[in-house]
Amino acid sequence: MTTSTDARADLHRYLQTAREALLWKLEGLSEYDIRRPLTPTGTNLLGLVKHVAGVELGYLGATFGRPSEEPLPWLGDDAETNADMWATPDESRESIVGLYRRAWAHADATLEALPLDTIGTVPWWxxxxxxxxxxxxxxxxxxxxxxxxxxxxxxxxxxDGGVGVRKDGDSMAPGDSAWWETYRNRVEQAAREADGDRAAQS
Structure with a gap:
């Protein structure tokens, strides 16, 4: 039977794994690369970190009567849309990563201090x-x-081709660049064949 202590430890372990995976994606990259948008909706690495810092401070802080002292102007009523999803030139990598680590500590303190069945009130709902x-x-x-x-x-x-959950253990299939190119080509060919088959059937 799982106890509340076990459940708390499991939740924290998986949350911490995700936190660390997100942060290592910044390592070794230039300021431009951690900030540049690589999807039509502007998804970028440093913006993701900035966003989840606010999420932790909100749901695992303010919701349970434990607001932090961190200023988050990008979440204010007068902030522009999506201001928490990208970093301005004057918001440094160090400041956003530092904020995220402080958010971890604040959230972890909430998880440690309160029973899992504690009821909180989400201020923005x-x-x-x-x-x-x-x-x-x-x-x-x-x-x-x-x-x-x-x-x-x-x-x-x-x-830059960096993949996986951790820098020291990517959880990917073994293979060099030639293997991955062959694999990708097989996936591409399968997709084209399936599309051709569908077109022939219609």
Whole structure:
């Protein structure tokens, strides 16, 4: 039988894995590369980190009556749309990474201090539909962080080919660049054949 202590440890372990995966995607890249948008909707590495820092401070801080002292002007009522999803030239890598690490510490303190069934109130949700347990909040943050770590996987691969969960263990199939090129070509050929088959059937 899983105890609340086990559940708390499991939630924290998987959340921490996602946090670290997201941060290592910045390592070894230029200021331009960590900031440049690589999708039509502007997805960029440093913006993802900035965004999830705010998510942690909100759902695992303010929601449970533990607001941080961190100024987050990009989340204010007068902020421009999507201001939390990219870094301005005067927002340094160090300041955003530092903010994220402080957000971890603040969120971890909430997780340590409160039972998982503690009820919190999400300040930015509509009244009457804005309560959630700490367990729900952690699952929400964990899910969102892993989702954005996946975005970061793809963005980093587009920049320099860097892939995987960790720098020292990428969890990818073994193979050199020639193997991956052959593999990719096989996937491409399968897609073209399937599309041809569909066209022939219609």
């Amino acid at each position: 509509p009244s009457g539909r804005n309560e959630m347990t700490l367990h729900h909040a952690v699952v929400r943050v964990l899910t969102e962080t892993h989702r954005h770590a996946g975005h970061a996987d793809i963005v980093r691969e587009l920049i």
